[in-house]
Every structure is written in C-alpha cells, then in structure tokens.
Amino acid sequence: MTAWSQGYIAESPYTFSYQAGLAPTQLQAVCALMGVKWQIRPDLVMVDIGCGRGLTVNTLAAANPGWTVVGLDYNPSHIAEAASIAERCRIPNAVFVEADLSTMTDEEIDRLPPIDVATLHGVWTWVGDPVREGIMRLLSRRLKPGGLVYAGYNALPGFGSDAALQRLFRHAAALHQGGTNAKVEAATDLARRLLETTPAYLPRTPLLDAMVKDDDRLNPSYLAHELLTEHWRPVFFEDIAKAFGAAKLDFVGSVTLSENIPDTLFTPAQRAIYETTPPGAMRELLKDLCVPRPFRRDVFVRGMVRTDADAALDDIVLAATMEPGQEPPKVKVNVGEAEMGEAMWTPMAAALRQGPCRLGDLRGLAPGKPPNPGELIMMLTGAGHAQPVQRPSGPTEQTAALNRLLAKEYVAEGRGGSQLCMASPVAGSGIACTWLELAVAVQPESEGREMPDTVALARRILGPLNEEAAEEASGVIQRMLIERRPVWRRFGIIGD
Ligand SMILES: C[S@@+](CC[C@H](N)C(=O)[O-])C[C@H]1O[C@@H](n2cnc3c(N)ncnc32)[C@H](O)[C@@H]1O
Structure with a gap:
C-alpha cells in the first residue's frame, strides 16, 4: 500500500477498460425510456470521477470534438498515462486532472466547468467516507440543474454474498510478501483451496466461480x-439514493434498458407483489432481491423534467452493429428470453443496413401494429444488433489516431480481459471490439473494398507464423473483414 492511497489500491494500475454504459447516447436512451427530458448538448461537459486509465474519457472526447471530457483520478500513474494518450492523439478536449476527491478544496472544485454529465464507475463502494463526501461536494457545487449522474457500484444484497470472500482475500494477500499480482495469486489460491473443503460460509458466488475456473476476464x-481495498462495502440502492439526495439527485433508471421493464424481470407472482408496491426505493429493492445483478449501473438527474417517453424514444437514432444475415435479436432477460419475430426483423434489418435510422421510423416498418418503443429499443440494443448514435460523419483525425494507438500499444491488454473499443465519430462513443478486430481495423488495407492479402496481414499482426498457422489466421481475418468491415464503415471507423 502506498503512503497516500488511503486504503485503496494504487501500487498497480487498474485494467484498461472502456465502459459503454457511460456514453451520453446511452444515458439519453435511459432518460427517454423513463420519460425524463434530457438531451445531449453540442458543447456537453462531462466529468468522469475516478477515471482510472482514461480509455472511456479519451474515446468520448475523440468521438465528440465539441465536448469537454474531464477525467479525474488521484493516481498519478493513471493520469500520466491517460494524458499522454490524449496528447499523442491530439485530443485537446480530453482533460485529465490529478486530484484526490477527499482533499479537493472548494476552489479546486470550482475550477471545473459546470457539468452536464458526471460519471463514477467502480468508485463509490470502494472508497472511504471522506472520498464519498468529496464526490458529493463536487456534484453539489458543479453539476448543472438538469445534469445527469451515472453511478456503477456493488449493490446489496447481490454483492453481499462476496463479503466473506473479500475479507478472506485481504487477509491472505496481506500475509504474502510479494507485489500486488503475487498477493492476488496467493489469495486466489487460498480461496480455491478453502472452497474445496466445502466451508459453511464461503458461497460459490459468480466471482468465486470465475476464480475457480480461472476465467480470462479476471x-x-x-x-x-x-x-x-480497505473500504470495500456494497450498498443498498436506497442508501446511495439517500446520499445522492445531498446534491438534489433523483433516480431515473438503470443503464441496462431491460432492467427498467418489469415484464422482463419478474415471474407473475413476483410481478403481483411489485405492482402493489409504490414506486421508489422499495420497488428497486424488490428488483435487487429478484434479479441477479450484484453490480448496479444507475442514472440520476438533478431536477427531473417529465416528457412523453414514446415521443422521446422515437427520436433516438440507432445504427446497426450487426453483420449481414444476422439472426433476429434475442435478448436474455431475467425471466427467459425476449425474441423478435423474423417478419418484424427483416424490414428493420434492411433499413439499418442502409445507415442510421430513427427508432420511430423503424417502428413504422413493422407489419401490423407498431411495437412498443421501449421494448423495441431494448431488443435492438440489448442483443447487440444496434447502438444509439450521435451524428452521421466520417472518420475524424482524433478517432483514427486513437484507434491506431490502441492497436499499436494496447492490443496485448485486450488479450487479458480488458474491454477494448474502437472510437467512432458516428456513434459519438466507442464500439466494443476484440483485440484482433482492433488490430485488423487499423490496417490501411481494411479501408478498401477489395479483399486484401490476408496471409500477409496475419503475419504483420501476429508475427512470424508457419504456413499452416498463417492459413488458419488468414481465414479468421477474411471472415472478419467480410462480417465486420460494413460495420466499421457504418460507424466511421474506416473510410469507404
Ligand atoms: C475500480 S477503479 C475504476 C476506474 C474507472 N472508473 C474504470 O471503470 O475503468 C477506481 C478508481 O478510483 C480512483 N480513486 C480511488 N480513490 C480515489 C480518490 N480518493 N480520489 C480520486 N480517485 C480515486 C482509483 O485510482 C481508480 O482509478
């Protein structure tokens, strides 16, 4: 532990991850679904509190040259790395500030511009009270009336099942003399060995299960x-909502659209209980009791203004992330699977292949009665067939530079479970991708319409390969170019 870290982990950097839920286009969709008036401004100001290594900030800034996107973190190695990426890719509107939230003075806070969107992903339930108080001071002083806050946090009761694992993990790590990675390895090993003895109170939670299976994402x-972290403490929704009240924040909904649609969450008997419960904290508690979601991703607004949800949803523009010939959307929800019929999907897929479409126009293409807009956007985005987008525009210097830099320097991180993305000027955000997709998309040959020499591409990306391995890799890259190139073009990641 470093002298200044206040119980949080600072001696090893966090994972290099893009968080799609923070994108204002997604937050706008949540507001529309919940009938809350909120629109993206062309000069939007966003602050990512505890921004880690800044991939989300750099991506959103590169994709939206008119915005100011500030990343704030107390770990100087995080800030140095993120700022260096912004500088080398010439993203002047990505601003990184090294600041400890617990000690930021009011004067320092007031130097930030008035904020339209504040995000905190993976911060609130890992830090002590002074840091939480600092966050609230910042939100109270700088969030504009009408501004949004996104909070991603460990929720109770779901994450409570990992309380014993976390305590055991900290003790086991402290006993080990090595660096952070060695401590984690020793603690993981102990947890696995103890689990084999079927102890009374160490439940095999999804997290422990992933450790046992040596899941690549961990x-x-x-x-x-x-x-x-010393301050690991999941919270009930009600408690964070109460704390956020200090900045006059009201709950809007979950970033995961399906979590706002009770039909997808409850069995009929659970639904009957839910329906007789007044809207508010108890309804959210019922969701947290019935739906396995240990991590909540909530949106709050400072000053709720109501609007017509259907009209707001109809105005959302979606672009297709799906590939030619992809099956109709099928979304896994808590009570099974929501599936779109072929007859509804076929005309929508054809329209989306031509370019971005308003949700209202897509609804008009359905045979018979137009589908409910909330359910339709949930289906189209939840299964990864489409994504809300900002504007139709081609590749920009900044997005292309960022994608090239990520491919050159960060592809190796994507192999270890970090969430990589490609910055898209059309989406005004990132689109999730694998490390190989990123490496292929930035090759100059991917721009053309012809099929390039994929054996040569495979060797350039993967290094020396024998004949057989080169043929195999070439086949994978060919399929990827056929399937993904239209998507990369649609999203302005590569030119025509
Ligand atoms: C779990 S990480 C999440 C990082 C990032 N939001 C992401 O999702 O990739 C928590 C972050 O909070 C930062 N942090 C912890 N305590 C802080 C403090 N007192 N002031 C500012 N940042 C802090 C850490 O350095 C770390 O980058």
Whole structure:
C-alpha cells in the first residue's frame, strides 16, 4: 500500500477498460425510456470521477470534438498515462486532472466547468467516507440543474454474498510478501483451496466461480482493485439514493434498458407483489432481491423534467452493429428470453443496413401494429444488433489516431480481459471490439473494398507464423473483414 492511497489500491494500475454504459447516447436512451427530458448538448461537459486509465474519457472526447471530457483520478500513474494518450492523439478536449476527491478544496472544485454529465464507475463502494463526501461536494457545487449522474457500484444484497470472500482475500494477500499480482495469486489460491473443503460460509458466488475456473476476464489488476481495498462495502440502492439526495439527485433508471421493464424481470407472482408496491426505493429493492445483478449501473438527474417517453424514444437514432444475415435479436432477460419475430426483423434489418435510422421510423416498418418503443429499443440494443448514435460523419483525425494507438500499444491488454473499443465519430462513443478486430481495423488495407492479402496481414499482426498457422489466421481475418468491415464503415471507423 502506498503512503497516500488511503486504503485503496494504487501500487498497480487498474485494467484498461472502456465502459459503454457511460456514453451520453446511452444515458439519453435511459432518460427517454423513463420519460425524463434530457438531451445531449453540442458543447456537453462531462466529468468522469475516478477515471482510472482514461480509455472511456479519451474515446468520448475523440468521438465528440465539441465536448469537454474531464477525467479525474488521484493516481498519478493513471493520469500520466491517460494524458499522454490524449496528447499523442491530439485530443485537446480530453482533460485529465490529478486530484484526490477527499482533499479537493472548494476552489479546486470550482475550477471545473459546470457539468452536464458526471460519471463514477467502480468508485463509490470502494472508497472511504471522506472520498464519498468529496464526490458529493463536487456534484453539489458543479453539476448543472438538469445534469445527469451515472453511478456503477456493488449493490446489496447481490454483492453481499462476496463479503466473506473479500475479507478472506485481504487477509491472505496481506500475509504474502510479494507485489500486488503475487498477493492476488496467493489469495486466489487460498480461496480455491478453502472452497474445496466445502466451508459453511464461503458461497460459490459468480466471482468465486470465475476464480475457480480461472476465467480470462479476471486479471490480477481487476481482482486487486475489486477486492483488496480497505473500504470495500456494497450498498443498498436506497442508501446511495439517500446520499445522492445531498446534491438534489433523483433516480431515473438503470443503464441496462431491460432492467427498467418489469415484464422482463419478474415471474407473475413476483410481478403481483411489485405492482402493489409504490414506486421508489422499495420497488428497486424488490428488483435487487429478484434479479441477479450484484453490480448496479444507475442514472440520476438533478431536477427531473417529465416528457412523453414514446415521443422521446422515437427520436433516438440507432445504427446497426450487426453483420449481414444476422439472426433476429434475442435478448436474455431475467425471466427467459425476449425474441423478435423474423417478419418484424427483416424490414428493420434492411433499413439499418442502409445507415442510421430513427427508432420511430423503424417502428413504422413493422407489419401490423407498431411495437412498443421501449421494448423495441431494448431488443435492438440489448442483443447487440444496434447502438444509439450521435451524428452521421466520417472518420475524424482524433478517432483514427486513437484507434491506431490502441492497436499499436494496447492490443496485448485486450488479450487479458480488458474491454477494448474502437472510437467512432458516428456513434459519438466507442464500439466494443476484440483485440484482433482492433488490430485488423487499423490496417490501411481494411479501408478498401477489395479483399486484401490476408496471409500477409496475419503475419504483420501476429508475427512470424508457419504456413499452416498463417492459413488458419488468414481465414479468421477474411471472415472478419467480410462480417465486420460494413460495420466499421457504418460507424466511421474506416473510410469507404
Ligand atoms: C475500480 S477503479 C475504476 C476506474 C474507472 N472508473 C474504470 O471503470 O475503468 C477506481 C478508481 O478510483 C480512483 N480513486 C480511488 N480513490 C480515489 C480518490 N480518493 N480520489 C480520486 N480517485 C480515486 C482509483 O485510482 C481508480 O482509478
């Protein structure tokens, strides 16, 4: 532990991850679904509180040159890395500030511009009271009336099942003399061995299950930041909502659209209880009791103004992230699967392949009665067939530079479970991708319409390969170019 870290982990960097839920286009969709008036301004100001290594900030700033996107974190190595990426990719509207939220003075806070969107992903339930108080001071002083706050946090009761694991993990790590990764390894090993003895109170939660299975997504820096902090404490929704009241924030809804649609969450008997419960904290508690979601991603607004949800949803523009010939959307929800019929999907897929479409226009294409707009956007975005977008525009210097830099320097991180993305000027955000997709998309040959020499591409990306391995990799890249290139073009990631 470093002298200044106040119980949080600072000696090893956090994972390099893009968080799609923070994108204002997604927040706008949540507001529309919940009938809350909110629109993205062309000069939007966003502050990501506890921004980590800044991939989300750099991506959103590169994709929206008119915005100011500020990343704030107390770890100087996070800020130095993020600021260096912004500088090298010439993203002047990504601003990184090294600041400890617990000690930021009012004068320092007031130097920030008035904020339209504040985000905190993975911060609130890992830090002590002085840091939480600092967050609230910042929100109270700088969030504009009508501004939004996104909070992603460990929720009770779901994450409570990991309380024993977290305590055990911290003790086991403290006993080990090595660096953070070695501590995490020793603690993981102990947790696995203890679990084999079927102890009375160490439940095999999804997190412990992933440790047992050595899941690739659980890299050591994620586990260190998730479990080794002194202040790890999941909260009930009601408690965070109460704390946020200090900045006059009201709950809007979940960033996961399906979590706002009771039909997808409850069995009929649970639904009957839900329906007789007044809107508010108890309804959210019922969701947290019935739906397995240990991590909540909530949106709050400072000053709720109501609007017509259907009209607001109809105005949302979606672009297709799906590939040619993809099956109709099928979304896994808590009570099964929501599926779109072929007859409804076919005309919508054809329209989306031509370019971005308003949700209202897509609804008009359905045979018979137009579908409910909330359910339709949930289906189209929930299964990864489409994504809300900002504006039709081609590649920009900044997005292209960021994508090239990520491909050159960060592809290796994507192999260890970090969430990479490609910055898209059309989406005004990032689109999730694998490390190989990123590496292929930035090759100059991917721009054209011809199929390039994929054996040569495979060797350039993967290094020396024998004949057989080169053929195999070439096949994978060919399929990727056929399937993904239209999507990269649609999103302005590559030119025509
Ligand atoms: C779990 S990480 C999440 C990072 C980022 N939001 C993401 O999702 O990739 C929590 C972040 O909070 C930062 N943090 C912890 N305590 C802080 C404090 N007192 N002031 C500012 N940042 C802090 C850490 O340095 C770390 O980057």
